[in-house]
Amino acid sequence: MGERILLVDDEVDFLDVVGEFLTDEGYEVTTAQNGRQALDILENKTFDLLLSDINMPEMKGFELLNQAAARFPSMRRALITAYDVRDYLYMAKNHDIGNIITKTTPFNFNEIRVLIRNILTGDVFGLEKYVGGAVERRAIKHAGEIEQAVTDIAQSMTEPDHRRRFRQALGEIVVNAFFYGARQERGDRKDKWEFGGELKPDEEIIVCWAADHEKAGVSVTDQKGRLTKKEILYWLERNTTRGKDGLSTGLLDEHGKGLYIARETIDRFIVNVQRNVRTEVVMLNYKRGLYDGHRPLWIHEL
Amino acid sequence: MHISNVLLVGIDSQPLAKQLERYGYGVLTAPEVDAIINVESPYALMLIDQSLVATFGGDAAERLYFLNNSVPTAVLIHNPLAVDDTLHRIILDGTFEPIYDHEIESGFVCSKIDRIFITSQFNKNLKLHQRTFHEKEMLKKELSLREQILKQERIINTNIIGSVTSGLIIVDNQGAIVLANDHVRQLLGIGDIMGASYSQTLPKEVAEVVDTLKEQASSALPHVIQKCKIGQRFLEVSGFRMLDYQNTPSGTLMMMHDVTDEENASVQLYRAEKLATVGTMLSGIAHELRNPLAIISARAQRGLTGDGADEKRVRKAFESIEGQAQRCASIVNNLLDFTRHTATKAGYHKVAEILDETLTYVDYQNIFDSITVEKRYGADLSIYGDRSRFVQVFLNLITNAAEAMEGRGALSIATSSSGPSHTVVEIHDTGPGISPDIEAKIFDPFFTTKEPGKGTGLGLAIVFKIVQQSAGTLWCDSKPGSTSFFVKLPSVKESSHG
Secondary structure, eight states: OOOEEEEEOSOHHHHHHHHHHHHHTTOEEEEESSHHHHHHHHHHSOOSEEEEESOOSSSOHHHHHHHHHHHOTTSEEEEEESSOGGGGHHHHHHHTOOEEEEOOBSOOHHHHHHHHHHHHHOOOOOGGGTOOSOOEEEEEOBGGGHHHHHHHHHHTOSSHHHHHHHHHHHHHHHHHIIIIIISOOOSSOGGGSOOSOBOOTTOOEEEEEEEOSSEEEEEEEESSOOOOHHHHHHHHHHHHOBOTTSSBTTTTOSSSHHHHHHHHHSSEEEEEEETTTEEEEEEEEEOTTTTBSOOOEEEEEO | OOOOEEEEESOOOHHHHHHHHHHTOEEEEESSGGGGGGOOSOOSEEEEEHHHHHHHGGGHHHHHHHHTTTOOEEEEESOGGGOOHHHHHHHHTTSEEEEEHHHHHHTOHHHHHHHHHHHHHHHHHHHHHHHHHHHHHHHHHHHHHHHHHHHHHHHHHHHHHHHOSSEEEEEETTSBEEEEOHHHHHHHTOOOOTTSBHHHHSOHHHHHHHHHHHHTTTSSOOEEEEEEEETTEEEEEEEEEEEOTTSOEEEEEEEEEEOHHHHHHHHHHHHHHHHHHHHHHHHHHHHHHHHHHHHHHHHHHHHHHSOSSOHHHHHHHHHHHHHHHHHHHHHHHHHHHHHOSSOOOOEEEEHHHHHHHHHHHHTTSGGGTEEEEEEEOOTTOEEEEOHHHHHHHHHHHHHHHHHHTTTEEEEEEEEEEETTTEEEEEEEEOSSOOOHHHHTTTTSTTOOOSOTTTOOSOHHHHHHHHHHHTTOEEEEEEETTEEEEEEEEESSOOSSOO
16 A cells, blocks of 8 residues: 555646545556646656546557556556547557446445455455455366356356356357367367367366445456467457448457457456466446446556 | 813824814823823823823733723724724723714714713713612611611510529619519519619518619629518519610619528528538437436435435535536537527627537547647637537537648647637647648538548538628638638627628
8 A cells, every 4th residue: 555646637626536545445546637747747756657538638558558557657557437438449459458347337446446446465366356246156168068158157147148148259259269268179169179178187177256235247367378468458349339331340250259249248358467367357247236337448468 | 161171091092182282181191101200280081092002912902091090091093903802892881982083073073072972971971870779788688687686686575585494683873763674573473663763662672772872883793693582482682783885884683583492492401501510410419418427426325324424415415506507507408509490599609619619510520539639719709699609619610630640740729809809719730731722612512521421511511601691701820730621600690791
């Protein structure tokens, strides 16, 4: 605790209320109203995290983070916006930025608390960081177990809306974890893949799930850590950009749609990667109507 | 009474000379044809020797006529058997009268000369008479031809006046209506107005066209076009100053036609473009509302979770909530103002506020991510007119600028005053510029450089129309890498067009 955060936004009222919150959380908060001012402050003081709004006059958040990264490569960086993150995926990909928090209504203080603590500590793994309540766990070692596991976990949820959404998203992500993550199937076409079969004895896909008073959460973890932020941003951007025909550019891609479908189906889609060690996809879904607004982008690459 | 001279050419005959003198003729002589030209006294008749004519050959008659100014000519024939073909022809067609030797000998030559002389006089008169008669006939024919042409023109004019689908009125300098076709009565819904005073019979708006032309009599403006609303119909009235053959004003000609359909169509086009603008604004507004709403929510939560002892925090929360809620309301009100069909009342507006508001509708868009926006606002400048229309103008120009730069470059928005009564807004981009071959077309309706489906092509045409209706002017200055659109708008309310 006691880490230094530089908070940048042209909304003075926002700086005030969020600055106050983060101070209460134990951080040392400095605020700036535009990119120029922020860069000046950075010259004179070191910070652990630069958290900036995107749409500001003069200098946009991406540009600020870019310039700050060039000067202070070890400082952590994240963006915050009231606008739709999907519109910023192209910029995120180009600037290699995987962390964008959204300003929701109701304002999600709890989410900000968790995401900021994670990004500052680097301690990101574990479903319990995101969801209260008891965490259940299930290991998948054989492709034939995937369907049953997904169905079981989805059915265990109390909210019908959660069941439907997790059934879809979890299916996509577990398949991805099994075939891309653990087995690392190559080849452009899925019909060349060897479906079915077992993972190696020391390999497994771990699925955890839990629920608290406002949401349900599931995490899917492999032991390879092959997924990269670059790849995720590439596939998400392809699927959200529309071509001249009005269809998404990734529509005919053989890969990458699972990520996109899961992210669109579930309220929160968080990816934590420890290179060559593990990949954890955390999916959270709030009870209906809670935290209306846009979905954040949260990819944490250690 | 023989007071005339007779010229004898190549004839040396004492008996002839004596007889002529006795008879009262003067006698002049020339030894040969070429000597005729040296004869100084006038003569009424020429008598030439047969032998001289023969030396001329075929053109004897023409040459002699030329030499003696068409004086009647006789030829003295000594030997009828020696008359050649040429002479024979000349005598036969009456050009030369023949006089024979024996007529001299018998003493009758003078009476013959008398006869020739009188006959030639008669012939001359006859010719004159014939010519006069002929000229009169020609004049008659020409007159009748002209009358026919006039008649034809009159028919054409009547047909034109009758067949034009426009109303046609001519008002003379005294203000009397001297011509009005059926359409005028139909369009204006009035009875016969021929001969009546225009100011008392025509609707006020139509009569104004005559007045305007009169007021501008000294200016070079040849005509005036005015749109008038008569009942539920829209009329376009064009007034032309009529000039007489001395180029002085002789009255006013007015054409009027029904433009209700065009007017309705253009209102619909305007609405369609407005709807497209509403779409852009709506998406901007939805985004714009998220900021204050998030703050309200954050403040309320903070106020609620305070343990009650922290009165300062609760108070701050409420103040913030109140302020942000007002902001939400004004964002929503701006949209409502804009979507009203009827034009809102014109008023004074701070141009910087309108420009800033407009920017909030678009600057969150992807295309603005790598565009720097520079504002150079002059201090305290205002514009007069309909706020929502100004938003539409600036929204179009700013969006065009961003699209021209393809999302990369510098957009600068500058305002300055232009004289005491106008404000100029310049919207500048660093895009590729407008190529000269399309520069003339950019304000045309439906002209677009965007891909099919990407633009209506109405943006700039509507912008142009709005600026015009707001008594402003719009122009553009473009070269590669630097394009500016300038909007000059009145900063004060004007009493008339300017």
